[in-house]
Amino acid sequence: MNALSTEIAGHSMLAWPVVIFRITGAVILSSLIGFERESRDHAAGLRTHMLVGLAASCYCLLALDLVGRDFGDQVRLDPIRMIEAVTGGVAFLAAGLIVFTRGEVKGLTTGGSLWLVAAIGTAAGLGVWLIAVLATVLALFIVGVLKSLERSAE
Structure with a gap:
């Protein structure tokens, strides 16, 4: 029973x-970013953005x-590979949202917002809150406020 309680408590x-x-x-x-995308009825909305941010945070x-564990001299760890894996995986997911139909590109901003949410989740997972919060605020400005300015200029 002691081994089970130790396992549940984890070795983090x-x-x-x-x-x-x-x-x-x-x-x-x-x-916050997912809600903005959802409110504009885009393919990847609230839940998708939340899951991507959650996954990126978990990977970090x-x-x-892993970096904090002692594996001896037999194992070398490179934490940069984790960021590369998150970036590559989410870029693949985001690319699937981009569609070219009738001479128009659709889904590019939503694909970009998913990629950014992965970066925000990565920053949060690493505890780099200034980057996570600033990127969120700027993203909301870009996809929300600038879109309104674009419409008023048309």
Whole structure:
């Protein structure tokens, strides 16, 4: 029974309140951008953006946990590979949203917002809150306020 309780408690190098805060923060920040996309009836909306931000945060937390473990001299860890994997995976997902029909490109902004949400989740997972919050605020300005300005200029 003791082994099971140790397994459930985990061996994370990060304190559980930090993990919970980072994951929750990633989901909240991602949901703000997802809500904007959802309110404009785009293909990838609230839930998709939240899941991408959550996944990116989880990958970062797992990478941080692995870096903190002692594997001896047999294993080399490169935390940059985690960021590359998140970037590549989400870029593939975002590219699937981009469609060219009737001479128009559709889904490009939503694909870009998914890619950005992955970066925001990565920043939150790593605890780099200035980047996570600033990127969220700027994204909301870009997809919300600038879109309104574009419409008024037409």
